[in-house]
Amino acid sequence: MKYSNILLATFLCGGMLAGCSSPTETASEDPYFTADEDQGGLNLGAGFESYVIAEDLGRARHLAVRENGDIYVNLREANDQGGIAALRDTNGDGRADEIEYFSDFGGTGMAFYDGSLYASNDSTIFRYSFVGDNLLPDNAAAPDTIVSGLPVQTSHAAKSFTFDDKGYLYVNIGAPSNACQEQDRTRDSPAMDPCPLLERHGGVWRFDASKVGQTQLEDGHRYSTGIRNAVALQFNPLDGHVYAVQHGRDMLNGLFPDMYTEEESAEQPAEEMFRLSDGADFGWPYCYFDPSQDARVTAPEYGGDRNSTDRCEGTEGPIATFPAHWAPNDLLFYTGDQFPESYKGAALIAFHGSWNRAPLGQKGYFVAIQPFQNGDPSAAFQNLAEGFAGVESIEAPSDAKHRPTGLAMAPDGTVIVSDSVTGKIWRVFYKEDKTMALK
Incomplete structure (x- = not known):
């Protein structure tokens, strides 16, 4: 090692x-x-520094770090070299000086489990195994298929996943819909009631983490439902629960202009953080969370009047909320020792950035840290790393030079961040007095 x-x-x-x-x-x-002179273009919280590990890898999504420090990055689409980038530092400076590619697909999900690398495209979870300290897996050309037949869809297609400590694999299957209308995102199109999409979408399914040849229909267990799309999905080893941060619905003003102003639509609904449990229902599409009322209310498609809560009875509430349309794309519970002790157990969230907050400015495009204490959020979130976008004003996502998407913790406790625009990878570390507390 x-x-x-x-x-x-x-x-x-x-x-x-x-x-x-x-x-x-x-x-x-x-x-x-030793940080880059410009911190790799980032603005960081007090005591933190950063540098660029690699760049121009391709449209990076989630990433994972092996026990020996090698970094693996899932690309949204495979390029001419492959769909997964493998990075190795051979001279001890923390930067990647050996980069290789493998696989003929791209996707989002990526994690190590029991010594093997798991990766997903939009329909399948694959497993790669290694021999010795080789950078590339020995079955790079023919990985094991753990789960196949997951729904292929044009929206919310990413199949992010995580593992618990009991041998289970949890897979996000987002809903290919905004609010389960008959004609998606179409004014005056009626909602489907009950929403048939929830049979195979809009939740998190559980599988055996090691068994090959599984399918959703035959082997999947719908663990939690009513989740529109949870690209940010992570097991917390400190309390034994799986957590998710949801992409909330859009277009309240566009679909119901008599009920919501453009400004109200830009600020609603909140992005919600959930603690998952077997059988839990988190309310989509029947409800959304209104931050101005600090309450979950019935969606207008299902008879909501902005205040009624009838369709939300029996749903599980969020444990934390964040401003609307920030697009949480990854979640990491910090368990290392490189950051100050007060950071242990905190949740890091990569906000990919909004596209639909007009006439207000687009927001997100940063990594937040949510303090936790005794298993619950204990204070307001703070900014850990900003400046990814590289511009002061963002009118559209295409204005951003970089967008944070994936998070992973290296064995030494440093945090690795990926970018979905060009494939830039950063290492964030702490360098000042480690007695500094997370507020």
């Missing part, structure tokens, strides 16, 4: 023996913890 100089020094010195420098002192001299 490859170690950075700081980890090796800590291991050999037992942390703090006479004649050994502290980890913080070592970090100040270690090229592995």
Whole structure:
């Protein structure tokens, strides 16, 4: 296994023996913890620094880090070299100086489980295995198929996933719809009631993490429902629960201009964070969360008048909410030791950025950190990393030079962030006094 100089020094010195420098002192001299002069273009929270690991990989989505520090990035579409990029640092400076590609597909989901790399396209979960310390998997040309036959759709197609500690795989299957109308996003088109999409979409399905040849219809268990689309899906090993951050619905003004102003539509509904449980229903499409009332209310397609809650009875509420249309695309619970102790257990969220907040400015395009204490959000979220967009004013997503999409924690506790525009990858680390507390 490859170690950075700081980890090796800590291991050999037992942390703090006479004649050994502290980890913080070592970090100040270690090229592995030397930031780019411009922080890779990012603006970071106090004490944090960053540098670019690699760039121009392709439209990067989620990523995963192997125990030896190698980084694997799922690309939205395969390029001429492949659909998954494999990155290795061979000289100990933290940057990728060896980059290889494999697979003939692209997708979103990516994670390590039981030593194997799992990756998804829009219909299938694959598994790659490794021999020794090889950068590329030994079955790169013919991965195992864990789950196939997931619904292929034109919207909310990404099949993100996570694993728990009991041998289960959880897969997001987004709803190919805004609010389950007969004609999607069409004014005066009636809602389907009950919504038939919930039979195979709009929730999280559970599978066996190791069994090959599974399908949704024969082997999938609908674990939680009423979730429009949860690209941000993650198991929290500190409390044993799976969490999701939902992409909320759109077009309240466009579909119901007599009920909502353009400004109100830009600020509603909130993006909701859920703690999943078996059988839980989180309300889509019948309800949405109105941040101005701090309450979930019945959707206008289902008879809602902005205040009624009749269709929301029995649904599970969010444990945290975030401003509308920020597009949460990944979730990571910080369990490492490189950040200050108060950050342990906090949730990092990559907000991909909005497209539909006009006439207000588009928002998101940053990585937030949500403090947790005793298993629950304990304070307002804070900004961990901003500046991805590279422009002050964003009128449309195409204005952004970069958009944060994937998050992963390296074995040393640093955090890796991916970009979906050009495939830029950053490492974020902490360098100042580690007694600083997360507020």
